Amino acid sequence: MPAPPVLEISALTVQRDRRRLLADVSLTVPPGSVHLLVGPNGAGKSTLFGAVLGLVEFSGSIRFHWRTAGRIGYLPQSFAVDRTLPLTVSEFLALSRQRRPVCIGIGRNQRRRNAALLASVGLAGFERRPLGALSGGELQRVLLANAIDPAPELLLLDEPASGLDDTAVKQFEQALLTLKQAHGTGVLMVSHDLGQVRRLADQVTLLDRHVRRTGTADTVLADDLAASLAADAGYAT
Amino acid sequence: MTDFYAWLAGLADRGALPDIFHFAFFVRGLLSVLLLAPLLGGMSHLVVARRLSFFSAALGQAALTGLTIGLVLLGEPLNAAYGGIFGFCFLSALAMVYVKRHASLPSDTLVGVFLSMTLGLGICLLVAVTKRFNIHQVEAVMFGSLLTVTDTDLAILLGVGVVIGLVFGWVYNQLLLDSLDHSLARVSGVPSAFLDYLFVMLLTAAIVVSLKVIGALLVEAMVVVPAAAARNLARTTRSYLSLSIATAFVAGVGGLFISSRLLVPSGGAVVLAMSALFFVTLAIGGVRTLLSHDAG
Numbered sequence: 181m182p183a184p185p186v187l188e189i190s191a192l193t194v195q196r197d198r199r200r201l202l203a204d205v206s207l208t209v210p211p212g213s214v215h216l217l218v219g220p221n222g223a224g225k226s227t228l229f230g231a232v233l234g235l236v237e238f239s240g241s242i243r244f245h246w247r248t249a250g251r252i253g254y255l256p257q258s259f260a261v262d263r264t265l266p267l268t269v270s271e272f273l274a275l276s277r278q279r280r281p282v283c284i285g286i287g288r289n290q291r292r293r294n295a296a297l298l299a300s301v302g303l304a305g306f307e308r309r310p311l312g313a314l315s316g317g318e319l320q321r322v323l324l325a326n327a328i329d330p331a332p333e334l335l336l337l338d339e340p341a342s343g344l345d346d347t348a349v350k351q352f353e354q355a356l357l358t359l360k361q362a363h364g365t366g367v368l369m370v371s372h373d374l375g376q377v378r379r380l381a382d383q384v385t386l387l388d389r390h391v392r393r394t395g396t397a398d399t400v401l402a403d404d405l406a407a408s409l410a411a412d413a414g415y416a417t
Numbered sequence: 418m419t420d421f422y423a424w425l426a427g428l429a430d431r432g433a434l435p436d437i438f439h440f441a442f443f444v445r446g447l448l449s450v451l452l453l454a455p456l457l458g459g460m461s462h463l464v465v466a467r468r469l470s471f472f473s474a475a476l477g478q479a480a481l482t483g484l485t486i487g488l489v490l491l492g493e494p495l496n497a498a499y500g501g502i503f504g505f506c507f508l509s510a511l512a513m514v515y516v517k518r519h520a521s522l523p524s525d526t527l528v529g530v531f532l533s534m535t536l537g538l539g540i541c542l543l544v545a546v547t548k549r550f551n552i553h554q555v556e557a558v559m560f561g562s563l564l565t566v567t568d569t570d571l572a573i574l575l576g577v578g579v580v581i582g583l584v585f586g587w588v589y590n591q592l593l594l595d596s597l598d599h600s601l602a603r604v605s606g607v608p609s610a611f612l613d614y615l616f617v618m619l620l621t622a623a624i625v626v627s628l629k630v631i632g633a634l635l636v637e638a639m640v641v642v643p644a645a646a647a648r649n650l651a652r653t654t655r656s657y658l659s660l661s662i663a664t665a666f667v668a669g670v671g672g673l674f675i676s677s678r679l680l681v682p683s684g685g686a687v688v689l690a691m692s693a694l695f696f697v698t699l700a701i702g703g704v705r706t707l708l709s710h711d712a713g
Binding site: 230233234264265272274275278281285310326 | 604
């Protein structure tokens with residue numbers, strides 16, 4: 181008997197100001213798999229994440245089938261950090277990982293853990309850098325490090341590769357495969373890079389406020405549709 | 418406490434302390450500043466991080482209205498109208514957070530509406546207050562006065578400070594993470610709504626117990642300027658907190674001495690000293706940036 185999906189969305193509808201942002205969306209994310217969401221801007225991809233996180237009111241059902249503690253890792257599409265905020269990368273990572281207030285200091289074990297975590301996303305030695313002084317790509321990698329430690333059961337990634345250079349994209353994809361294979365993490369991810377979709381996806385859903393098509397990358401990204409997406413939404417092929 | 422004040426006066430007699438320590442009201446003012454500096458200075462960086470500066474100003478105005486309610490409707494004494502001030506400020510704070518969380522308007526617009534409403538009510542009630550009290554007695558609450566601080570006020574300040582310190586030790590990381598990004602806080606299990614209400618309750622308590630020294634119209638400065646000054650120099654959260662507290666402490670003690678020498682309201686003197694420190698740190702920060710650019 182197959183393991184139940186870590187995330188099961190049924191007939192999800194989100195409405196705001198009498199406008200339907202999502203209509204009757206159903207999808208599942210099995211453990212140890214990557215489910216890619218593609219679609220034009222305004223298709224409701226980030227709204228779907230908001231509903232899963234409980235930040236958006238919805239009708240329908242969202243069910244989690246946890247095997248352990250039920251940790252969700254999340255990398256948001258945008259993270260507007262105040263550039264003058266006196267908060268180091270290490271302090272940011274410690275916020276959700278240590279009990280002691282970070283304004284008193286970071287424990288030795290936590291410092292070691294942060295260093296290893298940053299090294300795993302190619303940012304060794306960045307512990308004392310102010311969060312607000314990072315470039316877009318560096319910040320994205322810090323957020324990725326934050327999302328993947330400890331290994332989550334469900335990982336939500338909203339355009340995780342935006343702003344990353346080729347080397348960082350390869351590191352990110354490798355980290356994702358490790359999580360999926362070694363920890364059985366179920367991944368729900370938005371991507372605007374069709375090449376990446378083909379490389380990573382076990383399942384793809386084409387979303388445009390409702391599910392237009394779902395299946396494997398080859399079936400969903402048929403040539404005509406891929407070309408249409410590329411033209412409509414600036415997708416990289 | 419009488420023995421303690423007498424002991425300090427004795428030290429002043431022997432020249433070990435300045436003459437001003439002969440006066441118990443000054444010692445009480447100094448003690449209140451020593452308690453207020455870590456309390457308000459420590460809270461200020463979270464007030465700025467959670468974008469509650471304008472909210473703090475509205476709470477200061479609500480305190481004035483709370484005072485008039487305490488005097489006119491509850492019959493409280495002018496020197497201890499805690500029921501009216503605490504009650505009205507807590508209700509105003511809860512209402513502001515509730516409306517902010519459920520309305521789609523920007524939060525500063527909503528706070529502006531509340532501020533106008535409470536101030537309007539306060540001014541209307543003030544007419545009734547001035548029939549029973551000298552307006553100069555009410556000014557003490559508006560601008561702060563060392564003469565009005567009592568031993569009971571100090572005990573309340575200490576108690577509130579200890580409770581706030583303990584609660585902050587418990588939820589500090591969650592508060593800061595929630596200030597940065599609600600969605601990241603959410604996946605870390607942070608109860609965002611609970612923290613919203615908890616923080617404004619603690620802020621309200623801190624503001625109300627500070628009123629006698631700082632005054633209703635100036636208390637906003639005490640929860641905003643220390644963080645602003647610290648931000649000019651701080652690189653880490655740790656230094657941000659310690660510089661905020663240091664700014665509040667230096668400005669508090671400095672303002673107190675200025676107030677006692679020049680006979681000006683303590684709140685005004687403290688806030689002026691604090692503003693001066695802000696510009697000093699701004700200049701130091703600017704020079705440091707220039708030097709680092711040159712070195713680069």
